[in-house]
Amino acid sequence: MYTILKNKNAGLSEAVLAFAEELIGTPSVTTQEARVAGLVEQKMREIGYDKVFRDETGNVVGAIVGRESSPTVLLNSHLDTVESLEKGTVRRESDKLIGTGAADCKGGLAAQVFAGALLRRSLLPLRGNLVVAATVAEENGRGTGVRALMERTLPALGMKPDFVILGEPTNLGLYYGHDGWMELDVTVEGANPFHVDDAARAIASDLGAGENGETPQIENVFIRKPRFETVGGFRRATIPVVRRLGYGENAGQVVSQYKHEALRAAETSGAVAVDVAVRKETRRLASGLATTVQHLTHAWSIDPFHPLMTRAREALAAAGCEVRAGKWELGRLGMGTAGSVLVKEFGAPTIGYGPGREEQAHAAGEWVETAKIVEAVYGTAAMAHGLIGIPVCGWTSDEI
Amino acid sequence: MNVLVLKPSRQKLEFSLLTQGSERSFCAGQVGDYRSEEASRTALEEVKGAIARAASANTGAPLPSVIAVRGVYGGAEFREPTLVSPNTFARLERLIPSAPLHIPPLLNLIRACQAAWLETPLALVFETSFFADLPAREHLYAIDPNLTGRPGVRRFGYHGILHAAACQQIARKRRALGMNAPARVLSICLEARPELAAVLGPNPLLVTSGATPLEGLPGQTACGELDPSIVLMLAQKKGWGAEQINDTLTRQSGWLGLVGRSTTLAEIFGSRRRECQLARDVLQYRLLLACGAGMAALGGVDAVVFSGRSAAVGVGLGLWLKQKIESAQTDGNAPITIEIFQESVDRVLADTAAALMLTPRRKSK
Amino acid sequence: MKVLVFNCGSSSLKYRLLKMPEEVELTGGEAQRVGPPTAKPSVIFYQIGREKFTREVPMRDHAAAFEEVMKLLLESPELKPDAVGHRLVHGGTEFCDPTVVNGSVMTRLETLRDLAPLHNPPAMALMYACSQRYPDLPQVAVFDTAFHATIPACARTYALPREFREDLGIRKYGFHGTSHQFVMEEAAAFLKKPVPSFNAVSCHLGSGGASLCAIVRGRSVDNTMGYSPLQGLVMSTRCGDLDPAMILSLLAQTQGDRQRVSALLNNQCGVLGLSGSTADIRDVLAQQTAPGTPNPRLEQTAAVYTWRLRKYLGAYLAVVGRPDAVIFTDTIGETVPQVRWAMASGMEGFGIRLDARRNDSVTHYPADVAADESPVRLLVVRTNEELAIARRTHQTLDRGPARAETPRERSQPRRAKTLPASAKKGARA
Structure with a gap:
């Protein structure tokens, strides 16, 4: 069976790289994903997905329907990229595709779309459903696209996923989670501007800001210099705090912890009002819908021995791929994956498997290795088959 | 009667054209990948080409009167050799979970055959048919079929074509x-x-x-x-x-x-x-x-x-x-006699298909 | 010598005290519901002479049960055991003979835990408890696999890569050896043939597990059970032979849930799986012959059960050649004439002729149910594993501890010629 998959994949390799190149060459900064969505939709139709459509949020969904109604595997990647200088340019060097979103995560998206093609071409029958969803507004929208997908689109399709594989960069490791980030604003308000200033400085110093207010780099917390403004006779100071959220930490508890500390620090500074809240922002999406987003990425993790991990590991090993389990590092502020929404809000077991390298995400001159994209197609198809395929047992040998 | 025998296996398609009255096949060989619809079409073009090339050396290309396709697994569904009819496809579809590697490409191959030889009937001969009526005491496993998720699971044999032919030969010899x-x-x-x-x-x-x-x-x-x-x-x-x-x-x-x-x-x-x-x-x-x-x-x-x-x-x-x-x-x-049955599967398949053409068409299930 | 024999079940402990070599049973009993307290209390049912007793006492594990049994015995001085014999299911390639228990034997037994994760540990717990509390009481371990150590390479080898056969110890071990050997010896004695030239097919048909054993010159040459007791015949809840691909499918379907598949194959298949209603073939046969509407599922169950037996009987007859006897034993083999009949009828080609009347009216054991002219005798023999263990224990200790403590050396010549490398490796370990 794996020989068939491997041979067919070799035949598809040029096509998947051309597709990846096209995706990277089409700019898709968050809220402007419509063009790239069109490309994905068109490719899914060409490949012959049973159902292809775009939902009201702008997510592109393609499904290959199995012989039984369950289980369902969701392959999910986001369409959007962060802002960058080199937007929309793509270069192909000997073994790399270079351009914004190459690693995060258009290479992964191309591989996932083609995993469906590979299963189709190999004529491997499926028991359950394969859904490939390219979602909008991940990078800054904080999972808006994937939330809409899980809340409305997939239930309406009758295909709520039992397993999810993200195409985010893992360098073809099997990743089962990452830490989270939250951005807090500590605000101090009062009629007496001196009281406010004193309180703000006291709080910043108490929370751990350096002498001169520079951003200190205590491992998991970044405290920025207070910003001051005067609004309608009131002085207001805002201290932005960015904090890593470990797995199992509750954002609400962290907020009240900070509030407690801030209140105590401000006690001696006269009459001021202190508040701590997660930063919020309103965005307009590509489809025209407006949405409020919180600057909060939850940590998430599934059990490294969850059946999804075990089956994925087993299938990769059987397919002859290297198996490496791990977690994302999330080296940069504001990074995250849809996993937090999928796991924490929808209870959908999720892992990551994508061709890019994590350190390339959001980097200048972002690149992805072409060979990894091709292998990702094979590995993803093998895992999907392990999870929802009709098992090929006893029949492998050529000669009967 | 000229019979084109096709034996699809996992990665290759073997073919052989057997003509009436000749012991040896007119032309035989194998082509590579045939699994997708497109590949099936190409593969059959190659088969046609091989027949045409063999013909130029001999005299005229013989047209097959029937195409015999060997199927590895016909389940309880195909109890005897069958001429392909429109409802054959749905019957084959039902077998996919039991033989996931073999049935999907077989479906493609049949469609491609129909396109390549428009009017030629297609005979499907399954290795398992000989064992379709194996007694329940032999074909059942000591397992509750409702607990396995595969209710029809049972024992078959996978060389029925040769077993049947070999046993028929012994019966003929004994009758003589x-x-x-x-x-x-x-x-x-x-x-x-x-x-x-x-x-x-x-x-x-x-x-x-x-x-x-x-x-x-x-x-x-x-x-x-x-x-x-x-x-x-x-x-x-x-x-x-x-x-x-x-x-x-x-x-x-x-x-x-x-x-x-x-x-x-x-x-x-x-x-x-x-x-x-x-x-x-x-x-x-x-x-x-x-x-x-x-x-x-x-x-x-x-x-x-x-x-x-x-x-x-x-x-x-x-x-x-x-x-x-x-x-x-x-x-x-x-005393026990020891026999060696020498005939090839190709010959047996050709004979089976020819016999099927001569018997009045039975209504298939 | 008074030998106390223990036979551990998963939640029970059977014991018997036998005076050897006279083979007189002094007392015996069974501790039931051994384990953490449940709604029903743990209890020991026992018998001294003809009198029956019960004693309710908490026994949270097999060691505690052992302790209670010993207490009970020591209450009467004439029931004080001189030696203990244990039944162990799995001796791996290590133990081919009954073995006097000592520290190094326990260490070697520990290495076999993997092979019999369910069966060996309770008996080992007993052995530990015994050596701690009664260090002077000699103990002998008698292995179910030991009799099968003579199965030759052609029969014990699975067609797997060398790595699996040698490094993972994957081979046929065979089980029920103590019983097969016992009934074979009984049968040979009954027919007045010397064991070293006795050929037979022994059918141990228990109400739970069942296996057939091919015996040539008094030695086991094949057994229907294999690497584990799961292979072979249709058993009460065990599946017996299956296509390996079916197990792979089950594994894939359950997303790799080994425990679930294992529980299914061990506890929900066999007669229970086929009938859907009962795990006891006697119920199936009784209902099948009872008046009323026929139940096709029960008919099929009976047919599959006996057909598998018949196939293996034929297979072993071909291996043994013309045996002296076919032996039927254990609950089903001893008490269900219908099963013997279904196996032996129409087997004249092999020299087997059953006398239907004799078969239906077995009242004493051993009984010969073959027709007078049958070249192969058909014997119904009562198995007695506890007695067999007592005999081996007595023999082993009687020969003197010095020799008994080095079973390896003695067992070497008994083994089949080609020793797998795994066995050699195991010996060094």
């Missing part, structure tokens, strides 16, 4: 000698996956293979019979999933696993090489066990027949088995 009682035959097919069937007259009563061709006698690379606990133990000790265990059991075991390198039945039984000793002992012993079981099923034995590509190995093996069997039997039993 005036013996009309149904023969009790141990039919041993020596292919990459050897298989023994115990056949009474026209009916098989026992077969060594199982729900898939993996069970039974050890094959070229397939393990054959195994303690079920071994599979679970491998899953635990090796941390392997079903796929990887399957790969080991189907592709790295059998004679390959016993000898430590790839080998053939001819080498195992023909050479005295030391590394083949264990494989020979195990195979011989398992065959003897199967013969004993077959004799218990048949209530005795009249003939042992060897067929398949390694049928010639049966000459020596047959003598050993005969001696063993006779020493297990009481005196007074009629």
Whole structure:
């Protein structure tokens, strides 16, 4: 069976790289994903997905329907990229595709779309459903696209996923989670501007800001210099705090912890009002819908021995791929994956498997290795088959 | 009648055009990948080309009057050779879960055949049909079918075409000698996956293979019979999933696993090489066990027949088995005859398809 | 010598005290519901002479049960045991003979835990408890696999890569050896044949597990059970032979849930799986012959059960050649004439002729149910594993501890010629 998959994949390799190149060459900064969505939709139709459509949020969904109604595997990647200088340019060097979103995560998206093609071409029958969803507004929208997908689109399709594989960069490791980030604003308000200033400085110093207010780099917390403004006779100071959220930490508890500390620090500074809240922002999406987003990425993790991990590991090993389990590092502020929404809000077991390298995400001159994209197609198809395929047992040998 | 025989296997398509009155095939060969619709079309173009090339050397290209396609698995659905009709596709679709690697490309191949030879009827001949009516006592496993999620799971044989033909030949020979009682035959097919069937007259009563061709006698690379606990133990000790265990059991075991390198039945039984000793002992012993079981099923034995590509190995093996069997039997039993059935599957398929064309079309299920 | 024999079940402990070599049973009993407290209390049912007793006492594990049994015995001085014999299911390739228990034997037994994760540990717990509390009481371990150590390579080898066969110890071990050996010896004595030239097919048909054994010159040459007791015949809840691909499918379907598949194959298959209603073949046969509408599922169950037996009987008859006897034993083999009949009828080609009347009216054991002219005798023999263990224990200790403590050396010549490398490795370990 794996020989068939491997041979067919070799035949598809040029096509998947051309597709990846096209995706990277089409700019898709968050809220402007419509063009790239069109490309994905068109490719899914060409490949012959049973159902292809775009939902009201702008997510592109393609499904290959199995012989039984369950289980369902969701392959999910986001369409959007962060802002960058080199937007929309793509270069192909000997073994790399270079351009914004190459690693995060258009290479992964191309591989996932083609995993469906590979299963189709190999004529491997499926028991359950394969859904490939390219979602909008991940990078800054904080999972808006994937939330809409899980809340409305997939239930309406009758295909709520039992397993999810993200195409985010893992360098073809099997990743089962990452830490989270939250951005807090500590605000101090009062009629007496001196009281406010004193309180703000006291709080910043108490929370751990350096002498001169520079951003200190205590491992998991970044405290920025207070910003001051005067609004309608009131002085207001805002201290932005960015904090890593470990797995199992509750954002609400962290907020009240900070509030407690801030209140105590401000006690001696006269009459001021202190508040701590997660930063919020309103965005307009590509489809025209407006949405409020919180600057909060939850940590998430599934059990490294969850059946999804075990089956994925087993299938990769059987397919002859290297198996490496791990977690994302999330080296940069504001990074995250849809996993937090999928796991924490929808209870959908999720892992990551994508061709890019994590350190390339959001980097200048972002690149992805072409060979990894091709292998990702094979590995993803093998895992999907392990999870929802009709098992090929006893029949492998050529000669009967 | 000219019959084009097509034998699709996992990665290649073998073909052979047999013309009336000629023992040898007019043209034969194999083409590579045929699994997708597109590949099927290309593959058949190649077949057509090969026939045309063979014709230029001879005289005119013979048009096939019927195309015989060998199917490996027809389940309980296909109990006899069938001419393809529009409802054949739906019947085949139902078999996909039981033979996921074989049925989907077969569907493509049939469609491509219909497009390539518009008016030519297509005969589907399945290896399993001979065993479709295997008694329940033999084909059932001691497992609650409702608990396995595969309600129809049962035992089949996977070399029915040769078993049937070999047993028919024995029946003909016996009739010529005036013996009309149904023969009790141990039919041993020596292919990459050897298989023994115990056949009474026209009916098989026992077969060594199982729900898939993996069970039974050890094959070229397939393990054959195994303690079920071994599979679970491998899953635990090796941390392997079903796929990887399957790969080991189907592709790295059998004679390959016993000898430590790839080998053939001819080498195992023909050479005295030391590394083949264990494989020979195990195979011989398992065959003897199967013969004993077959004799218990048949209530005795009249003939042992060897067929398949390694049928010639049966000459020596047959003598050993005969001696063993006779020493297990009481005196007074009629002597056992050892037969070698030489015909190829191609010829048998062609004859089957031709016969199907001559009989009035029965309404298929 | 008074030998106390223990036979551990998963939640029970059977014991018998026998005076050897006279083979007189002094007392015996069974501790039931051994384990953490449940709604029903743990209890020991026992018998001294003809009198029956019960004693309710908490026994949270097999060691505690052992302690209670010993207490009970020591209450009467004439029931004080001189030696203990244990039944162990799995001796791996290590133990081919009854073995006097000492520290190094326990260490070697520990290495076998993997092979019999369910069966060996309770007996080992007993052995530990015994050596701690009664260090002077000699103990002998008698292995179910030992009799099968003589199965030759051609029959014990699975067609798997060398790595599996040698490094993972995957081979046929065979089980029920103590019983097969016992009934074979009984049968040979009954027919007045010396064991070293006795050929037979022994059918141990228990109400739970069942296996057939091919015996040539008094030695086991094949057994229907294999690497584990799961292979072979249709048993009460065990599946017996299956296509390996079916197990792989089950594994894939359950997303690799080994425990679930294992529980299914061990506890929900066999007669229970086939009938859907009962795990006891006697119920199936009784209902099948009872008046009323026929139940096709029960008919099939009976047919599959007996057909598998018949196939294996034929297979082993071909291996043994013309045996002196076919032996039927244990609950089903001893008490269900219908099963013997279904196996033996129509087997004249093998020299087997059953006398239907004799078969239906077995009142004493051993009984010969073959027709007078049958070249092969068909014997119904009562198995007695506890007595067999007592005999081996007595023999082993009687020969003197010095020899008994080195079973390896003695067992070497008994083994089949080609010793697998795994066995050699095991010996060094």
